Amino acid sequence: MKLYDYILSPSCYKVRLLAALTGTQLTLRPVDFHPGGEHLSPALLALNPAGSIPILEDGELVLTESSAMLVYIAAKAAPEWLGSGDPAESAQIQQWLSFSHRLTASLGGARLVEMLLRPGDLAALQASGVKALRELEAALAVQRMKGDIFLTGSKPTVADIACFPYVALAPDGSIALDPYPSIRLWLRAVRALDGFIEMPGIHRLHELKPEPAKETA
Amino acid sequence: MSDPMIDEWYPVALFSKLDAAGRDTLLMGHPIHVARTGSERVAATEADGRSLPVRIRYGHVWTSLGEPKKELFDIPEADEPGRRLVDVGVVRVRCSPLRAVENFLDIAHFPFVHTDILGAEPHTEVEKYDVEIREKEDEVWATKVKFFQPQAAKSAAGGITTDYMYRVPAPTCSVLYKTCPPRPGEWDVITLFVQPLTEELCDVWPWMALYDDEADMTDLIHFQQMIFLQDRSILENQIPRRLPLDPGMEIPTRADMTSVAYRRWLKRHNYTYGAQLVAQ
Numbered sequence: 001m002k003l004y005d006y007i008l009s010p011s012c013y014k015v016r017l018l019a020a021l022t023g024t025q026l027t028l029r030p031v032d033f034h035p036g037g038e039h040l041s042p043a044l045l046a047l048n049p050a051g052s053i054p055i056l057e058d059g060e061l062v063l064t065e066s067s068a069m070l071v072y073i074a075a076k077a078a079p080e081w082l083g084s085g086d087p088a089e090s091a092q093i094q095q096w097l098s099f100s101h102r103l104t105a106s107l108g109g110a111r112l113v114e115m116l117l118r119p120g121d122l123a124a125l126q127a128s129g130v131k132a133l134r135e136l137e138a139a140l141a142v143q144r145m146k147g148d149i150f151l152t153g154s155k156p157t158v159a160d161i162a163c164f165p166y167v168a169l170a171p172d173g174s175i176a177l178d179p180y181p182s183i184r185l186w187l188r189a190v191r192a193l194d195g196f197i198e199m200p201g202i203h204r205l206h207e208l209k210p211e212p213a214k215e216t217a
Numbered sequence: 218m219s220d221p222m223i224d225e226w227y228p229v230a231l232f233s234k235l236d237a238a239g240r241d242t243l244l245m246g247h248p249i250h251v252a253r254t255g256s257e258r259v260a261a262t263e264a265d266g267r268s269l270p271v272r273i274r275y276g277h278v279w280t281s282l283g284e285p286k287k288e289l290f291d292i293p294e295a296d297e298p299g300r301r302l303v304d305v306g307v308v309r310v311r312c313s314p315l316r317a318v319e320n321f322l323d324i325a326h327f328p329f330v331h332t333d334i335l336g337a338e339p340h341t342e343v344e345k346y347d348v349e350i351r352e353k354e355d356e357v358w359a360t361k362v363k364f365f366q367p368q369a370a371k372s373a374a375g376g377i378t379t380d381y382m383y384r385v386p387a388p389t390c391s392v393l394y395k396t397c398p399p400r401p402g403e404w405d406v407i408t409l410f411v412q413p414l415t416e417e418l419c420d421v422w423p424w425m426a427l428y429d430d431e432a433d434m435t436d437l438i439h440f441q442q443m444i445f446l447q448d449r450s451i452l453e454n455q456i457p458r459r460l461p462l463d464p465g466m467e468i469p470t471r472a473d474m475t476s477v478a479y480r481r482w483l484k485r486h487n488y489t490y491g492a493q494l495v496a497q
């Protein structure tokens with residue numbers, strides 16, 4: 001499987017992360033998104049007219065939506081990441097996969113404005129990002145009260161992977177995660193998964209990391 | 218503004234990406250506009266129309282709000298034939314411009330922030346190295362810096378002990394020289410050019426001049442962006458937000474001798490834009 005990839009793209013990272021968690025081999029083809037704008041080059045537009053990355057190629061199959069890529073990788077390598085097959089759970093997973101697009105548009109949009117100086121209405125993006133985070137916090141708090149740590153149960157699914165990166169990187173768009181204790185616990189649970197890999201801005205859990213207060217010097 | 222930093226040169230655009238429409242940006246709190254006016258010409262103007270001095274060098278457009286007393290610092294290696302010149306692209310960081318440079322100078326954070334790339338536990342020890350303020354050049358230099366690295370560069374296959382030299386030729390710019398795996402005896406050049414937007418906000422323009430004939434240009438860009446983005450989250454959470462220049466505030470350890478020299482040099486020149494002068 002070949003992934004058209006950008007190291008700083010949370011959507012590309014979703015695919016790399018699930019591949020790592022399921023032991024799926026990916027061939028990475030780096031795309032010069034910033035500063036080069038290669039995703040808008042004729043060659044990549046021919047592959048994906050929407051002009052977005054990631055793009056996943058597997059033989060004849062070309063996927064341009066990260067949620068579809070997650071489902072494909074899970075179905076091939078580790079179906080447990082698609083849930084138990086219970087109708088309500090399957091539907092909820094779909095619900096969260098759709099919800100993840102709101103995170104991309106809002107939190108991801110704010111991050112692109114703040115970090116890579118892309119055009120956009122920062123205040124509006126941040127406001128819709130906060131709204132989405134509040135919904136997520138409420139849902140995860142309910143899960144916690146039931147004794148479940150992940151979005152749809154006690155085990156992680158593609159839904160968690162789809163929502164994780166943009167939430168974890170919300171501070172890149174100047175949106176603090178301090179007001180959301182259930183989200184922070186959930187982020188930690190994802191980072192603690194066996195085979196977890198990091199991306200810039202999302203660090204692994206360090207036992208040896210100094211206390212934040214000491215780090216600031 | 219009496220700060221002598223006003224007479225320094227600052228990067229304000231990537232030359233290759235600058236078009237005639239140009240870029241509105243900030244320099245030390247002043248709105249400025251930078252635009253291309255010809256194939257090898259650019260113009261920088263203040264809001265009132267005053268035109269500012271410009272230079273095109275090291276892939277970037279440089280300007281100054283004041284009257285630069287010196288030419289833009291020289292990086293002789295940049296003109297050596299055979300080097301790949303890498304425009305890494307801008308990244309905005311909510312931190313003091315001086316903090317951004319100070320973090321770049323500090324190798325003690327490698328194992329914790331750039332884990333398994335520029336450093337790894339348990340190899341966290343920084344060996345003794347030399348730091349000086351070179352009077353003739355008026356620059357801060359750290360030399361004979363050695364550090365064990367699992368993947369020092371895109372071109373490094375496995376772990377090696379990497380030699381480093383750090384240089385601060387201007388208050389918001391640093392040049393790093395490091396072991397060049399494909400060409401022993403030569404130094405790869407990695408720079409951090411910082412544009413101070415305000416005292417607590419900057420646009421950072423990393424740039425490199427490398428001997429590496431193998432790697433894809435995109436891989437080189439992504440490697441450096443990955444490294445810098447790992448720093449970004451740390452930089453945005455530093456307290457105090459400005460760089461303390463009161464020596465009583467911090468206890469120097471061997472690992473941040475370069476930082477101590479950098480701060481001493483800033484103080485000597487009264488370079489205080491982005492600095493905190495009294496303990497809070």
Ligand SMILES: [Fe+2]
Binds near residue numbers: 320331
């Ligand atoms: Fe760093």
